Amino acid sequence: MTTLDLDFVRSQFPAFKEPSLENWSFFENAGGSYACHQVIDRLNNYYRKTKLQPYHPFPASETAGQEMDQALVNLAAYLNVSEAEIDLGPSTSQNTYVLAQAFRATMQQGDEIIVTNQDHEANSGVWRRLADSGIIVREWRVDPESGYLNLTDLDNLLNDKTRLVTFPHCSNIIAHVNPVAEISTRAHAVGAKVVVDGVSYAGHGFPDVTALGADVYLFSLYKTYGPHQGLMVIRQETRDMLAYQGHFFNKDLAHKRFVPAGPDHAQVAASSGITEYFDAVHAHHFDQEATPAKRGQDVHDLFQAQEQALMAPLLEYIRGRNDLRLLGPDKPEERAPTISVVTKQDGRSVAEKLSKHGIMAAGGHFYSYRLFEGINLAPEAGALRVSFVHYTSPDDIQKLLKALDQVL
Template sequence: MTSLDLEFVRAQFPAFREPSLQGQAFFENAGGSYACQQVIDRLTTYYRETKLQPYHVHPASQKAGDAMDISYKRFADYLNVDEREVHFGPSTSQNTYVLAQAFASLLTSGDEIIVTNQDHEANSGVWRRLASQGIVVKEWQVDPKTGLLSTSDLDRLITEKTKLLAFPHCSNIVAHINPVKAICAQARANGIVTVVDGVSYAGHGFPDVRELGADIYLFSLYKTYGPHLGVMVIRNAVAERLGNQSHYFNASYRNKWFVPAGPDHAQVAAAQGVLDYFDLLHDHHFQNEASVLKRAERVRALLHDAEVALLQPLLDFVDQHPKLRLLGPADASQRAATVALMHSEMDSDVLAKRLVEKGIICGAAHFYAVRLLEAMGIDADKGVLRLSFVHYTTPDEMTQLVDALSEVC
């Protein structure tokens, strides 16, 4: 098994060389990861050399358009979908809003949609609002003790009127990885469109969307080492049903259909820097050539294995601590490297402040998962402490975190 070369990895992220951040262990990756050097370089190059309207006749304009086109193509290959199925929008929240407005024109009064109370509000609230148009909104509810979803509960919600199912790949609080492939297959067998929120999962490895079987898959690039954009995969059959949501004269440009304001040219061009980084990571760790899909699979495994090795000791510490409550599974194999917890005697914001004083970058809030916290009997206004890391986190930083928790708790 190939192990991750952390020194090489961290050399690709300028934040680790930033003097003001020295000694500060970064555990708020779920809120936004550090950007890799490759993205920063591409963004700088675009602003310096091609900051003008793309796709016009000037060579610099054509170069700008080419850079954007390459991003669409490379992301499609990496996610194993068609190039026309990749859309870059300003954020996942904005992308789901546009999607909901598009579906509103297809759904009729009495049609049913299923949402969860495990989701970030971005993939919940926009669908719930369709109830004002006569759409029946059903809630797939978590177990209030564990925060987990049960597929047997989903069975009881599905009827012949169910048209859409929106759910997370994993929660940004309990972090349990849902069986997306099985859920999507179940939905497809019933003629139901699936909208999968992958924001809390994709930072730990980009998925093979075709293999998952999701009709729509969303994640945020700024949480996956890139610029502040939302990536949205909409499979062609669904996109054609929804139709163009942009200006009528953009109907022949599929990548503009679901971005009414138009794409951010520079950030779209720079987005492929994430894949530059992943390819560099692959070539550093694996000597033999491989297809794009194989490279993606190897990098995904590399990231996953590095995180799991660090995650289990932290879960054990929190789960066994007499004053800490761990939210979500205590088994690292069942979850992403996002750990939400509560202290029995201390408010979450106070705990976060004390950790920050120990050099731990973290946050305390509801993290847009208000419905989930309320379902678990937690005061959303007080929120939870969230500690999230990714593959570039070091064992020393994990030790720094555990030592800090031991001191302040």
Template sequence: MLDSDFVRAQFPAFSVPTLKGQAFFENAGGSYTCGQVIDRLTRFYTARKVQPYAPYPASQEAGAEMDEARARLSKLLGVQTDELSFGPSTTANTYVLAQAFRRHLPAGSAIIVTNQDHEANSGPWRRLGDEGIEIREWQIDPQTGHLDPAGLARLLDDRVKLVCFPHCSNVVGEINPVAEIVAMAHAAGAAVCVDGVSYAPHGFPDVGALGADIYLFSAYKTYGPHQGIMVIRR
């Protein structure tokens, strides 16, 4: 049984008088930060806001905390530390990623996106159509909002280099079968980019087990600071 009183005690927002008696429905845009994160940020801004890894105590401590964050988060996600990247947001991370793909995709390549996605994991890829990349849309069932894997199978061929879809749709709330979809894409020779922003707040994903080549989510929607987390597998 979840101890809701214990959970609430971890969030200083619950002790703010002006917030008493209110329901918070903005979690899709960002969550309140838990006390442990606030304590870490306070320590950083008061004692360790320096360039890391230099030969003096504050700098060494700053570097050690950065390393600790990467090691603990990568272990939680089931990936290697060098496969984990931090950025300003998932939107920004996806944009930068799309620009990197733009330079490396061979002529005649195709990318599959969905109409179940958030704009952040759809728009940057769709705009590559201006660069000559073919964009194919894996469409939802208009009656149910469901993404049928059979629909993906009809779009896959040897020209498809990347398949982009959400772990959980922010539009319809459906949790997609990531491992199944990844296996289909890999069998066709395509890499996979999964937007986990709407899923991660409800249960941290085992990215290693899911098999996605790229997995993104936002720390500020999982009770942390305003950062985007991006896993790019070897």
């Protein structure tokens, strides 16, 4: 099996050569990853050469528009969807707000939607507010012991009035990977649409959205080595049924439908750097030619294998202590590498102590307030969260374990 060349990977990220970050180990990737040089180079190039309104009939403007268009093509190919099904907005939180308004206009009083208490509030609160319009909101609740979502509980909520089911690909706290394809099949069986929050998953490798069966899939590019943009895949059948949200005279422009504020030109163009990075990783590790979707799957699996190897000693360490409560699975193959633990101290206090040992981590509820309540923990105290991705090194993990020994 191909193994990740960590030296090659880390050479793609300027942060690892930045003097001010020397001797620090980065464990807050769930809040935002380092940017690869391909993204930074594109952003710098755009601001130097094409920082103007795109799509006008002069060379710099034409180039700007072409770079923006190409970014959407590249991202769509990796996600195995069409370019017309991609939207880039200011953030996933903003995208979900606009999306909820688009869905609301298609619903009638008495229609039902299903939300979870496992979600980040960005993919929960906007849907719950639809109750003000007469929509019935049903909560798919986590198991209070494990924090997992149970499919039987979903079956008990689904009925012929269900119009929408929304849930995370994986929680930013529990990190258990939910069976998206199976949930999509169950929701579609009653005629419901499926909206998946992939923010806490996509940083560990882009998913094949078509294979997942989701009608909408959302995530944040600044957590996938890119600029601060939110990506939203809306499948064409769903796009056609949703209410338009932009200026009336742009109604026929596909990428204006659900981005009413207009795009951040430079950051959209720079998004191509993410797929260029994935291309570079694939070319370095694999000999064969492959479609973008296949390259995406290969890179996804490569990242996942590296992350599972990194998780193993940390999870073993946590199992060996009686003063830590791990939230989520203790098996690397069942979770993303976002490791949250409850300690005798509040999460932020532990993170502050870790920072004195060169560990960048965080503590709190991370906008999953309802989840903490659902597993009978105080959101105010939260948890210590250490989150990493494929570019994290085994030395970083050992440094973390030594630091935890000293501060707990």
